[in-house]
Amino acid sequence: MPADPVRAAHECAAPWPYKQLDVPALRAAGHPPKPFRELILKVHQRCNLACSYCYVYEMADQSWQDRPLTMSDEIRDAALSRFADHARRHNLAKVRIVLHGGEPLLYGTDRITELVAVARRSFDPQTQVRFGMQTNGALLTEQVVAALVKHGIATGVSLDGAPADNDRHRRTRDGRGSFAAVARGLRLLCRPENRSAYAGLLCTVDPSTDPIACYEQLLGFDPPAIDLLLPHANWQTPPMRLDTTATPYADWLIAVFEHWYEGGAPVRIRLFDDTISLVLGGPSHSEQIGLSPSGLVIVESDGAIEQVDALKSAYAGACATGLHVQHHSFDDALDHPGIVARQIGMAALADECLVCPAVEVCGGGHYAHRYRPGTGFRAPSVHCDDLLVFTRHVYERVADDLGASIGSSK
Amino acid sequence: MNVESTPTESWAPLADLSQEPLNFQVSRGSGIVEQALSRVLHSLHDKDGVISSFTSFISEA
Ligand code: SF4
Numbered sequence: 450m451p452a453d454p455v456r457a458a459h460e461c462a463a464p465w466p467y468k469q470l471d472v473p474a475l476r477a478a479g480h481p482p483k484p485f486r487e488l489i490l491k492v493h494q495r496c497n498l499a500c501s502y503c504y505v506y507e508m509a510d511q512s513w514q515d516r517p518l519t520m521s522d523e524i525r526d527a528a529l530s531r532f533a534d535h536a537r538r539h540n541l542a543k544v545r546i547v548l549h550g551g552e553p554l555l556y557g558t559d560r561i562t563e564l565v566a567v568a569r570r571s572f573d574p575q576t577q578v579r580f581g582m583q584t585n586g587a588l589l590t591e592q593v594v595a596a597l598v599k600h601g602i603a604t605g606v607s608l609d610g611a612p613a614d615n616d617r618h619r620r621t622r623d624g625r626g627s628f629a630a631v632a633r634g635l636r637l638l639c640r641p642e643n644r645s646a647y648a649g650l651l652c653t654v655d656p657s658t659d660p661i662a663c664y665e666q667l668l669g670f671d672p673p674a675i676d677l678l679l680p681h682a683n684w685q686t687p688p689m690r691l692d693t694t695a696t697p698y699a700d701w702l703i704a705v706f707e708h709w710y711e712g713g714a715p716v717r718i719r720l721f722d723d724t725i726s727l728v729l730g731g732p733s734h735s736e737q738i739g740l741s742p743s744g745l746v747i748v749e750s751d752g753a754i755e756q757v758d759a760l761k762s763a764y765a766g767a768c769a770t771g772l773h774v775q776h777h778s779f780d781d782a783l784d785h786p787g788i789v790a791r792q793i794g795m796a797a798l799a800d801e802c803l804v805c806p807a808v809e810v811c812g813g814g815h816y817a818h819r820y821r822p823g824t825g826f827r828a829p830s831v832h833c834d835d836l837l838v839f840t841r842h843v844y845e846r847v848a849d850d851l852g853a854s855i856g857s858s859k
Numbered sequence: 860m861n862v863e864s865t866p867t868e869s870w871a872p873l874a875d876l877s878q879e880p881l882n883f884q885v886s887r888g889s890g891i892v893e894q895a896l897s898r899v900l901h902s903l904h905d906k907d908g909v910i911s912s913f914t915s916f917i918s919e920a
Contacts (some may be wrong), residue, residue, distance in 0.1 A: 714891045730872030731899030806869045844870055850892050
């Protein structure tokens with residue numbers, strides 16, 4: 450067993466990649482590291498909501514309990530300085546800094562303002578720095594939204610569709626639904642003077658809900674973009690299933706896809722855009738689907754450099770790298786097996802995926818959804834059946850459309 | 860641009876824009892597919908393309 454306790458925990462829970470991935474051999478075989486282009490700062494560890502499926506608080510990893518409530522100024526400055534060094538070293542033209550939590554708005558608008566100012570001072574002028582935030586939206590007030598607009602912070606808001614559906618999962622600690630408060634915030638973001646701060650809506654799919662009612666509700670808030678997220682789950686903690694169908698998530702997604710496609714795609718839906726891009730031979734920009742390399746890294750409120758926090762759904766410590774912004778560079782993180790595993794495309798896939806006809810489109814699904822105890826992350830997605838049905842539907846729909854149009858244009 | 864209309868054993872990409880220049884005029888498929896092809900063309904020329912975390916952010920491509 451290695452002396453490093455972080456590494457030992459990983460090797461025990463996830464033999465792949467931690468015991469089996471030979472990083473030097475991969476580098477020698479022509480898999481260079483891809484620099485990080487997105488830094489996620491966990492500026493606040495707590496949340497004003499208590500959503501039933503939250504991977505931060507409700508799943509395997511409970512490390513939030515041991516971390517400082519908010520990110521100190523020293524950690525903030527170290528993280529931004531490290532990221533600016535990384536951008537300089539790799540000559541990056543564009544980077545993004547995303548504020549996340551917990552609920553990032555609990556960090557306070559004054560501190561957010563200061564963070565943006567420090568970040569802008571840290572980077573060389575040739576690197577364009579964009580800012581984002583993922584919030585539950587319940588704390589968006591006129592004053593807060595004005596600050597987001599002023600500082601150019603593109604804000605994604607989580608909302609799970611119709612009021613009753615949203616409020617079943619997204620509730621306050623005392624059990625009240627969050628829809629009304631979020632709707633107030635979204636109406637502020639919708640105002641013409643605030644739209645530059647409105648990035649979009651993020652909705653976790655619940656297959657027991659009415660897909661069209663959900664889509665129409667989201668569309669009613671006039672978002673620039675929507676994404677539909679399969680719930681975080683893995684082979685140890687599988688997703689909710691329905692008795693009525695073998696592929697409830699695919700059925701739900703296909704219903705929305707058809708409605709959206711037939712309606713002329715009035716809003717960008719990232720999962721759909723990415724799936725269409727993949728069937729047309731293009732890349733994906735999302736973690737959910739495809740084989741694009743991951744270019745993101747997290748800094749927790751205590752300064753720990755971590756992998757994407759959706760992995761918290763797998764096992765305690767699944768995000769850890771053992772690195773810290775005050776002692777390590779982001780380049781150090783690029784050779785961590787968990788980071789490498791997200792940048793090597795097909796080489797990270799299970800044998801079942803490698804012989805799957807959908808592999809170039811599906812890409813094995815979200816890395817966190819592949820976790821299988823005893824194996825690690827080299828397994829098909831626990832959403833495999835749904836991914837196969839959904840991606841096949843999109844493939845055939847686009848093939849028909851393209852074929853018909855080409856035929857008609859002759 | 861090569862187009863295959865039926866899924867085979869392994870699903871071949873439905874288009875190949877990899878040799879096309881950035882200013883190639885995409886004029887195939889419905890409005891949605893045409894827009895998607897245009898984005899694919901831009902993505903193929905974007906060497907910085909990596910996935911981003913927060914799925915409500917849409918790439919500007
Ligand atoms: S559909 Fe299943 S087997 Fe095929 S690539 Fe996706 S996860 Fe792997």
